Amino acid sequence: MLRKLMMAGVCASAMVAGSAQADEVEVLHWWTSGGEAAALNVLKDDLESKGVTWQDMPVAGGGGTEAMTALRARVTAGNAPTAVQMLGFDILDWANEGALGNLNDVAAEEGWDDVVPVALQGFGKHDGNWISAPVNVHSTNWVWISKAALDAAGGKAPETWDELVAVLDAMQANGLTALAHGGQAWQDATIFDAVVLSLGTDFYKQSMIDLDLDAIGSDTMKEAFDRMATLRSYVDDNFSGRDWNLASAMVINGEAGMQMMGDWAKGEFLNAGQTPGEDFVCIRFPGTQGSVTFNSDQFAMFEVGDDRVEAQHLMASAIMSPTFQSAFNVVKGSVPARTDVPNDDFDDCGKKGMVDLAEANDAGTLFGSMAHGHAAPAGVKNALYDVVTAHFNGEYDSETAVEELVNAIDGAL
Ligand code: GAL
Numbered sequence: 001m002l003r004k005l006m007m008a009g010v011c012a013s014a015m016v017a018g019s020a021q022a023d024e025v026e027v028l029h030w031w032t033s034g035g036e037a038a039a040l041n042v043l044k045d046d047l048e049s050k051g052v053t054w055q056d057m058p059v060a061g062g063g064g065t066e067a068m069t070a071l072r073a074r075v076t077a078g079n080a081p082t083a084v085q086m087l088g089f090d091i092l093d094w095a096n097e098g099a100l101g102n103l104n105d106v107a108a109e110e111g112w113d114d115v116v117p118v119a120l121q122g123f124g125k126h127d128g129n130w131i132s133a134p135v136n137v138h139s140t141n142w143v144w145i146s147k148a149a150l151d152a153a154g155g156k157a158p159e160t161w162d163e164l165v166a167v168l169d170a171m172q173a174n175g176l177t178a179l180a181h182g183g184q185a186w187q188d189a190t191i192f193d194a195v196v197l198s199l200g201t202d203f204y205k206q207s208m209i210d211l212d213l214d215a216i217g218s219d220t221m222k223e224a225f226d227r228m229a230t231l232r233s234y235v236d237d238n239f240s241g242r243d244w245n246l247a248s249a250m251v252i253n254g255e256a257g258m259q260m261m262g263d264w265a266k267g268e269f270l271n272a273g274q275t276p277g278e279d280f281v282c283i284r285f286p287g288t289q290g291s292v293t294f295n296s297d298q299f300a301m302f303e304v305g306d307d308r309v310e311a312q313h314l315m316a317s318a319i320m321s322p323t324f325q326s327a328f329n330v331v332k333g334s335v336p337a338r339t340d341v342p343n344d345d346f347d348d349c350g351k352k353g354m355v356d357l358a359e360a361n362d363a364g365t366l367f368g369s370m371a372h373g374h375a376a377p378a379g380v381k382n383a384l385y386d387v388v389t390a391h392f393n394g395e396y397d398s399e400t401a402v403e404e405l406v407n408a409i410d411g412a413l
Contacts, residue, residue, distance in 0.1 A: 025311050026055035027299070028074070029085035030067040033245035035267025039332035043135070046324050052314050057081055062244045063186030063372060064090075075099060080302035083315055086132065088123045088374035089381075091300050095126035101301040103130040106313050110320055115338040117357075119366055120296050123374070132300035133316040135325070136334035137357060140262040140293045140369045141194040141285040144248070144269065149176055149257040150281055157283045161198060161227065164286040168234045171257035178234035180256035182242035185385035188228075188392045189371035191260045192384075195227045198287030201365045208370045211380065211413065217406040225391055225398035231260075232392055251280065260285060262295070262372070266333030266349055275347070282349040284356070291365040292356055295372035296337055383408035 025047065031040045044054045059067040068090060074080055080099065094100055107113065107130040116124065120134045143164075150157065153170035171178040181187060197204045199220050206215035215221070236256075239247075248268035250256035259265055269280050276282055284291075299319060301312040318324055325336040330345050335353045343351050360366040368374030373381055387408050391401035 023051055023311050023314075024053040024055055025082040025308075025315050026057055027083045027085070028057040028059065028067060028071055028081040030059050030061055030064045031085070032058050032060040033062075033243070033264075033268060035245070035269075035271040035331070035333065036264065038271050039267060039328055042324075042328045042331055043319070046318050046327075047315060050314055050318060052311050052318075055082075062182075062184065063190075065186060068378075075302070080304050082304055082308050082312060083299045083301055085297055086300045087295055087297065087372055088368060089377040090373055091123050091132050091298055092126055093377065094300060094302075095131050099302055100126070100131040101303045101309065101312060103133065103301060103313070103316050106130075106316050106320075110317065112320060112338075115340050117337070117339060117361060119294065119361065119368070120298075120337055123296065124298055132298035133319040134296045134298045134337035135319050136329050136332055136337055137294050137296050138262045138264060138334045138372070139353065139357070140190050140295065140371055141197055141288040141291065142263050142265070143258055143260050143283050143285055144251060144265045145258040145281045145283065146251050146254060146256070147277075147279055147281055148254060149174070149251075153257070157281055158286045159283075159289070160286050165230065168231075168257070172234060177236040177250060177256040178258070179231060180247040180250040180259045181231075181235045181239050182244050182247045183235075183240040183389075183393070184242075184244070185389040186371055187244055187247075187261070188389045189381075189385050190262060190369075191231060192224070192228060192388045193293045193369050193371045194260060194285035194288055195224050195231070196221075196370075197291055197293055197367070198227070198285055199224055201291050201367075204291070204293070204367055208375045209367055211376060211409060213406055213410055216409055217402055221402050221405065222398045225401045228388070228392055229398060232394075262369075263333040263335075263349070263353060267331060270331065270333070270347075276349045282352065290356075290360065290363065291367070292360040293367050293369040293374075294357070295369040295374045297334070298337075379412040380409055383412040 047054055059070045071084055124132050124134050149171055152174050153167050158164040158167045168178040203220050206212040245268050247259050248265045251259050252269060252272045274280055322341045325338055325341050326345050329336050335357055343354050387401055387405045390396050
C-alpha cells in the first residue's frame with residue numbers, strides 16, 4: 001500500500017508540477033519548544049524523504065489552546081490546513097462537525113485496529129471510521145527532578161505525598177526554587193491531574209472522567225486544592241505566564257529542584273544534552289505509581305479536496321510506521337501509539353513509560369488526562385482550567401474552589 005501511495009504521490013507531483021502541489025501537507029501544530037521542534041523534525045524529514053513537502057504552521061502555546069483557536073479561525077474562513085495536531089475530545093468535536101477526512105483504507109491495509117491501544121482508538125475513530133493517526137502517548141503524572149538537587153536533599157526520590165513535601169522543603173532550604181512552574185492555566189491543570197490521581201484512582205475516575213458532581217464537591221476535592229496550595233508555596237514569585245519549557249530549563253540549569261509536567265519535558269532535558277539517571281530523575285507523581293493519566297497527540301486530516309488525499313494518506317502511513325514511532329518518540333519524550341514497537345532505543349524513563357502504560361491498561365488504572373483534553377470535552381476542561389488557576393493564584397480558598405468547580409462543571413455539562 002505504502003509503495004502504491006508513494007508512486008501515486010510521485011505521479012501526482014509530476015502531473016501538477018508548478019501548480020497546486022498534490023504532494024504537499026500544511027501542518028498546524030504547537031510544537032515550538034526546543035525538544036518539541038527536534039521531534040517535529042523527525043516527522044518532517046521522514047515525510048520529505050517520501051516526497052511529501054511540509055508547509056509549517058506552528059502556533060506557539062503549550063497544551064494547544066492557542067493552536068485550537070487558530071484552527072477554528074482557519075476553518076471558519078474556509079481554509080482548513082491539511083493536517084492538524086490534536087488531542088482527544090477536540091478530534092471527536094471536529095469529526096462531529098463533519099470536517100475530517102476518512103483514513104479507513106490506510107488503517108485497514110496496515111492493521112491499525114490490531115496494534116493501536118483501544119484507549120487511543122476511542123479518539124482516533126469516530127462512528128467506526130478512522131479519522132486521525134496517533135503519533136504518541138504522553139502522560140501527565142510525572143515529576144522531573146534535578147539529580148544534583150535531589151542528592152543535596154538526601155538522595156531519595158519521594159514516593160508519598162509527605163516524602164514529596166519533605167524533599168521540597170529540603171530543596172528550598174538549600175536555596176533553590178523547589179518547584180519550577182509556569183503560571184498558565186494548562187500547566188496548573190497538568191499538576192491538578194496528578195494531584196487528583198494521587199488521592200485515588202476511583203476519585204480520579206469519578207471526578208474527572210464520570211464528572212460525578214458529588215465527587216467533584218467532596219472533601220477529597222478540598223484536599224486536592226489544599227495540596228495545590230501547598231505546592232504553590234514552593235514556586236518562585238516570577239512564575240506568572242512562564243512557558244513550561246522555561247520552567248524545565250530552571251531544573252536543567254540547576255536553579256530549581258523539580259518540575260511536575262508531562263513527559264514532553266523529557267524532550268527538553270534530552271535536547272539540553274542531559275541523561276536520565278545521571279543528570280535528572282523521572283518519577284511518577286508520588287501516590288500515583290501504577291496509574292497513568294494519558295494524552296495522545298494525533299494528526300487529524302481535514303477534508304481539503306481530493307487532490308490532497310494522497311499526501312494525507314502518505315502522512316498517516318508514515319506516522320504509523322513502527323520504525324518512525326520509535327525514532328520520533330525517543331526524541332519527543334512520549335511512548336509509541338502502537339503496542340508492537342520494540343523498546344530498545346528508549347532510555348530508562350521511556351522504558352518505564354512503556355511498562356507503566358501497559359500495566360495501567362491491564363489494571364484498569366489508565367485514564368484520560370483532564371488537562372490535555374482526554375477526560376472531557378473542551379467546555380468542561382476550560383471550566384476546570386478557570387477554577388484551578390484562580391485557586392492557584394490565591395483568588396479562592398480551597399473550600400470556595402470546590403464550590404466554584406461544582407458550579408463551573410455543572411454549567412458546562
Ligand atoms: C501537550 C502535547 C504535547 C506537548 C505539550 C506541551 O498537550 O500533547 O505533545 O507538546 O502539550 O506543548
